[in-house]
Amino acid sequence: MERLKKAGRIIPKKSIDIRHSKIGLGFEKLDRDVFDPEKAYKFVAESGVKWARLQSGWQRTEKEKGVFDFTWLDKIVDHMISIGVEPWLCLCYGNQLYTPQAKIEFGAVGCPPIFSREEKDAWERYVKETVTHFRGRIRFYEIWNEPDGSSCWKHGPNPEELGAFTRATAKACREADPHCQVLGFVTHKDNEDGFLDRLCGTKVCDDLDGISYHSYRVMDEEFEKSFALYDRIRKNYKPSLKIFQGESGTQSRSDGCGALKGGAWTPVKQAKFLLRHLIVDLGCGADMTSYFSCMDMIEALRGKNGDVKSYLDYGYFGVIGADFDENGRSTGEYTPKLSYRALQNLTSVFHDEYTRAELPVEGVILKSPRLLGEDFDFENTRHYGFKKPNGSHGLCYWVSRNILSETYEGTVSLRIKDRALSHTVRLADLLTGDIYELQEDMVREEEGDWVIVNLPVLDSPLLLTFGDFLI
Secondary structure (H helix, E strand, O other): OOOOEEEEEOOOOOHHHOOOOOEEEEOOOHHHOOOOHHHOHHHHHOOOOOEEEEEOOHHHHOOEOOEOOOHHHHHHHHHHHHOOOEEEEEEOOOOOOOOHHHHOEHHHOOOOOOOOHHHHHHHHHHHHHHHHHOOOOOOEEEEOOOOOOOOOOOOOOOHHHHHHHHHHHHHHHHHHOOOOEEEEEEEOOOOHHHHHHHHHOOOHHHHOOEEEEEOOOOOHHHHHHHHHHHHHHHHHHOOOOEEEEEEEOOOOOOOOOOOOOOOOOOHHHHHHHHHHHHHHHHHHOOOEEEEOOOEOOEOOOOOEOOEHHHHOOEOOOOOEEEEEOOOOOEEEEEEEOHHHHHHHHHHOOOOOOOEEOOOOEEEEOOEEHHHOEEOOOHHHOEEEEEEOOOOOEEEEEEOOOOOOOOOOEEEEEEEEHHHOOOOOEEEEEOOOOEEEEOOHHHEEEEOOEEEEEEEEEEOOOEEEEEOOOOO
């Protein structure tokens, strides 16, 4: 990068200054009161995200049969709206008033109310109360969380059970608010053992407005495969379905619990992961993509009531770091990580009006003094093109090495066919936020085309812009 001339930095935008965006941030687990939302709002407000995923917390809301107190959730929903962020709500988990197993599980996690008529009626009543209460403030409701795994469907995942439960819940949502949007699936194991095929066999898609899925993977091609799977379901069963990538992230340290645990994660690797995964989702065409999560906090999926040690399983997935008290609640001064800065850079570029685009760009392999050899072949990079209404274009690209074990720094060269793109070219590093101008000798005309010579390429996304894309 030192060959380039630094021309500024990406200016972070507040969420309230962005009209709309496909990028969201997780604000989960407040149903279990694991962190202080008051200390986190300012970071969400300045992150540039436009969506916040919340969990509804049946057990925290209905502590006495038939009595619903949404005060705790009202504060969160209203604050999100006030800072320009749209809350969307995952309807979960169980309630010990109705399900015996919920008396054992911390937060009633993984205790679906499906075994008796009383449970089912109580759940549908709760759903109707919730959707009615938040009518006009919440548009999107997601049904349960990761029901294809034993952490969140404790007695053992069953797609037929889930299909019936989802359809009944969707019906209750629409009775309370005919204009709400209902998301189903919320699965994280893709089609393991044919789970999704069997779920679709229940005709559940007929009752949904969208699919939500989680993708905890390491390699970029796995992100694409996950999206392609749900896109295939959409095309085969109901083309109008939206697709939300509702939860994915990784730890900022190697001792974190939860998905992808045990990996050699660092703050830098976490930030690269965030950028790579969200850009893949944007490049594939997801309607929304949400990073998990805002805060460092306990995972709290397998805890038992009365046994504090059972849920002191710190995840370190947050873009905001925290300390913890003896009960595992996030305390101390909340501090942003490198991943938070990377998120700000991404949201401040990819917002409002832009579309995916096939750009008239092809790779050429030239001699590279930087490498004492030849360029890396651009065709073997991960790359996505975008355009904005002002006529500008952007090209995100990186070398898709294993983020846990490899780094890469090299060069690529590009041919811009027929000089079709603006020759006002800049390069932005989405990890650091730095913007660069190219040296004059890096751009030349050749047989009616533009050739850009020996551009930097990293294992972290760079954004090559043509015209005023960085606005």
